[in-house]
Amino acid sequence: MAAGLRITLGQHSRAGRKPVNQDFHGAAVPTGTRLSTKGIAIALADGIGSSAVSQVASAAAVRGFLDDYYDTSEAWTVRRAAQRVLEATNAWLHAQTRRSDARFDPDRGYVCTFSALILKGREAHLLHVGDTRIYRVHAQALEQLTEDHRLHAAPGQTYLARALGVGPSVEIDYRHWPLEPGELYLLASDGAYEHLDAATVHRALGTHGDDFDAAASLLADNALARGSQDNLTVQLVRIDTLPEPEAHQLPVQREGLALPPPLQARMRFEGYTIVRELHASARSQVHLAVDDQSGQQVVLKTPSVDLRAQPAWLDRFMLEEWVARRLDSAHVLKPCATERPRQHLYVALEYVDGQTLAQWMTDHPAPSLDSVRRIIEQVARGLQAFHRKEMLHQDLRPENVMIDATGTVKIIDFGSVHVAGLAEGSSEPRPEALVGTLQYTAPEYFTGLGGSAASDLFSLAVLAYQMLTGQLPYGLQVTRIRTERDVARLRYTPLREHRPELPSWLDAVLRRALHPQAPKRQEALSEFIHDLHDPGLQYQPRRAPPLIERHPVVFWKVLSAALAVAVVLLLWLRITHR
Incomplete structure (x- = not known):
């Protein structure tokens, strides 16, 4: 069995020469899927001496972080999950100060510094605010990885510039780097690190071997003996083994699950009765079935026979249900909940009684703008559910959008979804692979720049353009992109060449959403939807400014000449009529 992430950890904290220990520390070393999806967290907080309650703040910061971090979505990256937790912790600490006698003096309030090291996959992630420190220990030196947030007011006088609880918001330092086995x-x-060096650390480890708790205690002894007047906390972490570099650290386990037999009508399978085949492709077979227990119609998806010998594909197949269970939107296909033990490899999803967007477009070759807007807005809401979880759909196309009998639109098929939280620390941390249907794929995938939420926006705009015209905005040019030069040669076909009755502003909105360069598209799906309903002045046809604005001198000359001609004409008329 391949080695996973394993560490040796030791911790020690004491008050030292102070009556109260305002430091607090902790670590969480989960097992199973949480180890791969969330990693190992080590955290340390240090209260400030001017506050009589900062030890409460330190304990709340560490305990809250270690509890709440593991309750965040497994789909989120470490950075997003950890910073969200710390932002909430900071707001709570600040609120406690505002309710206390120290509301006008933060130095007496619920304030502490904080540092955390999260080890996930093959990467380390650092979160930091204040003057606690994280070092990488080398043979001859301690490499400081954090920055002290202190202001130097005068020689020998420094003040804490940043800490948890000081204000309603806080800036959290973040950095990450690849791990190596054996790193320490x-x-x-500050009560400990101001009196320690690399040689002392190595001597403590040499004395106690793999008993890192004893080594950490010895380091606190050494710091105290060297004159420390503050609380002392030491945590030691050694990287023993790392997981193999894989494309994804998938949390879905398929061990013990047999490959399903070919499904046929009226066949009983895993508590379901097969009704009929709905769809078959090179990747999977999809059948309509009835749950024998509830009578509910469901969709059963099984892997294609041609791909059953590919373990990586089978892992990704199981990921579809994992993704579906973490999304909550009326516009995303939902999984079917069942408590029955599973024996075979399959995915059970809700059945949508309706038609695909591809079928809808066949039935509506020249739809109204309002009907297109209603569908696109719902697809956008579904995509937003993915993006809130740091997921990209990456395969938005007419066949992957369903419209039910009530007009509700749902995104289906999650086989190409990129989950940032699962991919980080792997060999493919960014969504770079071409996994979707090429003619709907954004140009940045073809040039190796990788995808983003703007890439899903591009695909959505292709759908809108195709619904309105029956054509693709770039034809098949996108599928031939290989270099940035190919991107520059892309030529957009104006919408009104196909539908001249459509407003010109609509063409401008779609042209922007379909821009070959991702940064030049709308900044968010919500902006695109807003533009489709209420286009701003930038999308209106530009009219030439009046002559008085363009050439005021010429304007007044022409006006003067016109007045002179008018005067002469009036005089001539008066003379001729006498």
Whole structure:
């Protein structure tokens, strides 16, 4: 069996010469899927001496972080999950200060510094605010990985510039780097690190071997003996083994699940009765079935026979249900909940009684703008559910959008979804592979720049253009992109060449959403939907400014000449009529 992420950890904290220990520390070393999806977290907080309650703040910061971080979505990246937790912790601490006697003096409030090291996959992630420190321990030196947030007011006088609880918001430092087996890290409060060096750390480890708790205690002894007057906290972490570099650290386990037999009508399978085949492709077979227990119609998806010998594909197949269970939107296909034990490899999803967008377009070759807007807006809401979880759909096309009998639109098929939280720390942390249908894929995938939410926006705009015209905005040019030069040669076909009755502003909105360069598209799906309903002045036809604005001198000369001609004409008329 391949080695996973394993560490050796040691921790020690004491008050030292102070009556109260305002430091607080902790670590969480999960097992199973949480180890791969969330990683190992080590955290340290240090209260400020001017506050009589900062030890409460330190304990709340560490405990809250270690509890709440693991409750965030597994689909989120470490950075997003950890920063969200710390932002909430900071707001809570600040609120506690505002309710206390220290509301006008933060230095007496619920304030602490904080540092955390999260080890996930083959990467380390650092979160930091204040003057606690994280070091990488080398043979001859301690490499400081954090920055002290202190202001130097005068020689020998410094002030804490940043900490949790000082204000309603806080800036959290973040950085990450690849791990190596054998690396050693030290987390320490200022009462400890000001009196330690690399040689002392190595001597403590040499004395106690793999008993890192004893080594951490010895380091606190050394700091105290060297004159430390503050609380002392030391945490030691050694990277023992790392997981194999894989494309994705998938949380879905398929061990023990047999490949399903070919499904046929009236066949009983896993508590379902097969009704008929709905769809078959090179990747999967999809059948309509009835749950024998509830009578509910469901869709059963099984892997294609041609791909059953590919373990990586089978893992990704199981990921579809995992993704569906973490999304909550009326416009995304939902999984079918069942408590029955599973024996075979399959995915059970809700059945949508309706038609695909491809079928809808066949039935509506020249739809109204309002009907297109209603569909596109619903697809956008579904995509937003993916993006809120740091997921990209990456295969938005007419066949992957369903419209039910009530007009509700749902995104289906999650086989190409990129989950940032699962991909980080792997060999493919960014969505770079071409996994979707080429003619709906954004140009940045072809040139190796990788995808983003703007890439899903591009695909959505292709759908809108195709619904309105029956054509693709770039034809098949996109599928032939290989270099940035190919991107520059892309030529957009104006919408009104196909439908001249459509407003010109609509062409401008779609042209922007379909721009070959992702940064030049709308900044968010919501902006695109807003533009489709209420286009701003930038999308209106540009009219030439009046002559008085363009050439005021010429304007007044022409006006003067016109007045002179008018005067002469009036005089002539008066003379001739006498």
